[in-house]
Amino acid sequence: MSSERSSVKELAAVKGTHDILPGEVEVWQAVEASVVGMFGRYGYRELRAPVIEHTELFEKSTGETTDVVQKEMYTFIDKGGRSITLRPEYTPSVARAIVEHRLDLLGTPMRYFYIGPMFRYDKPQKGRYRQFHQIDIEVFGEKDPAIDAEIIEMADSMLVSLGVTGTETLVNSVGCRACRPAFSQALREAAGGVKDGLCGDCRRKMETNPLRIFDCKVEACREQAKVFPQITGFLCPECRDHFAGVRRYLDLYGVAYRVEPNLVRGLDYYTKTAFEVVRLDAGQQNAVLGGGRYDDMMKDFGGPDVCGIGFACGLERLIALVSVKPSPRRFVYVVHSGEAARAKAVELARIFRRGGVETLVEFAGRGFKSQFGRAAKLGAAWVLVVGEDEVAKGEFLLKDMATGTQTSGKAEDLLSSLQRPG
Numbered sequence: 464m465s466s467e468r469s470s471v472k473e474l475a476a477v478k479g480t481h482d483i484l485p486g487e488v489e490v491w492q493a494v495e496a497s498v499v500g501m502f503g504r505y506g507y508r509e510l511r512a513p514v515i516e517h518t519e520l521f522e523k524s525t526g527e528t529t530d531v532v533q534k535e536m537y538t539f540i541d542k543g544g545r546s547i548t549l550r551p552e553y554t555p556s557v558a559r560a561i562v563e564h565r566l567d568l569l570g571t572p573m574r575y576f577y578i579g580p581m582f583r584y585d586k587p588q589k590g591r592y593r594q595f596h597q598i599d600i601e602v603f604g605e606k607d608p609a610i611d612a613e614i615i616e617m618a619d620s621m622l623v624s625l626g627v628t629g630t631e632t633l634v635n636s637v638g639c640r641a642c643r644p645a646f647s648q649a650l651r652e653a654a655g656g657v658k659d660g661l662c663g664d665c666r667r668k669m670e671t672n673p674l675r676i677f678d679c680k681v682e683a684c685r686e687q688a689k690v691f692p693q694i695t696g697f698l699c700p701e702c703r704d705h706f707a708g709v710r711r712y713l714d715l716y717g718v719a720y721r722v723e724p725n726l727v728r729g730l731d732y733y734t735k736t737a738f739e740v741v742r743l744d745a746g747q748q749n750a751v752l753g754g755g756r757y758d759d760m761m762k763d764f765g766g767p768d769v770c771g772i773g774f775a776c777g778l779e780r781l782i783a784l785v786s787v788k789p790s791p792r793r794f795v796y797v798v799h800s801g802e803a804a805r806a807k808a809v810e811l812a813r814i815f816r817r818g819g820v821e822t823l824v825e826f827a828g829r830g831f832k833s834q835f836g837r838a839a840k841l842g843a844a845w846v847l848v849v850g851e852d853e854v855a856k857g858e859f860l861l862k863d864m865a866t867g868t869q870t871s872g873k874a875e876d877l878l879s880s881l882q883r884p885g
């Protein structure tokens with residue numbers, strides 16, 4: 464380690480991470496409060512799992528051949544020699560918690576939501592971070608296609624309530640363990656035919672997990688994939704009926720959607736329904752949120768045979784699209800002059816805060832003029848003046864900084880005037 468003093472660069476946030484500063488954080492809080500309220504109305508409860516999990520959890524559930532597990536995980540060996548991973552997504556943690564605490568015994572369906580940071584060692588780019596934040600919802604123990612549609616409808620309502628416009632909802636069925644192998648084989652053959660036109664990564668995926676070719680971002684591969692066979696023709700009767708049911712309920716809910724046969728999502732555990740809400744930004748289609756059904760995940764953990772479905776929504780991206788105006792900060796700044804007034808100022812601040820009003824006290828003890836200047840600079844909505852005369856009279860002066868209106872009165876009366884809405 465260098466003995467020199469750290470430079471500012473060394474003290475910068477870790478590459479791919481970002482601070483959410485006051486001024487922005489109010490938008491985050493407003494969005495979070497809005498979605499938490501909405502999830503509550505659909506019967507979801509919060510489940511907070513740890514940020515770290517055993518690496519094996521993601522290898523087993525997210526899938527060993529996915530890009531997330533192969534390239535993007537923050538994995539380290541802890542002091543006890545265990546392989547630990549900073550969660551790259553939330554669903555496996557919820558499934559693990561359900562199995563561990565046997566939450567399924569409390570009755571199904573189980574509806575959970577969570578908001579928090581996820582970690583992926585991805586190439587940082589505009590709007591994409593290595594520590595990013597997700598809204599995540601999951602339903603376990605509900606097989607009926609009505610729930611698939613309800614979740615998509617909830618995602619739709621969430622975006623509408625946040626003022627996100629210009630989105631399109633894409634749905635597909637990715638089949639199940641009964642029907643997907645035949646599709647994978649057909650894909651493998653189609654990819655094999657145009658092998659030389661595919662990137663090295665896709666040539667590898669062709670052998671291990673051909674569905675993942677659809678995730679490739681290389682333009683040449685995307686072009687080839689357009690003419691590959693589509694899953695729709697391979698669905699077994701159960702998957703076909705389920706997908707028809709999802710679409711029927713979406714119509715009932717009045718949700719606009721488009722069937723996108725190449726939508727497979729980048730994770731291995733999806734079965735049947737997969738969906739995404741996308742938005743066209745600068746000519747490029749980007750997912751605002753995405754999810755799907757994962758009926759085998761729990762069973763694969765050695766847990767109960769409980770099906771699941773959910774979606775995740777990246778908050779950084781969502782925040783950039785919302786038109787949410789957080790309510791402006793309104794606070795009282797208490798200025799004072801003299802020892803007795805200073806003591807009174809502190810006492811008044813306590814009374815006002817207990818009364819639900821944000822209140823700050825000047826401590827630098829300068830003249831009234833510079834105290835007023837400071838109040839204005841900080842953006843105080845009101846200034847409460849506490850001078851020697853005011854202390855003697857027990858009546859104080861409250862100045863509205865926007866209008867210049869001054870009101871004189873007892874502390875309780877001034878407080879109740881501030882507590883009145885509007």
Ligand SMILES: [Zn+2]
Pocket residue numbers: 638639640641642643698699700701702703
């Ligand atoms: Zn099937």
Ligand SMILES: [Zn+2]
Pocket residue numbers: 661662663664665679680681684
């Ligand atoms: Zn490729």
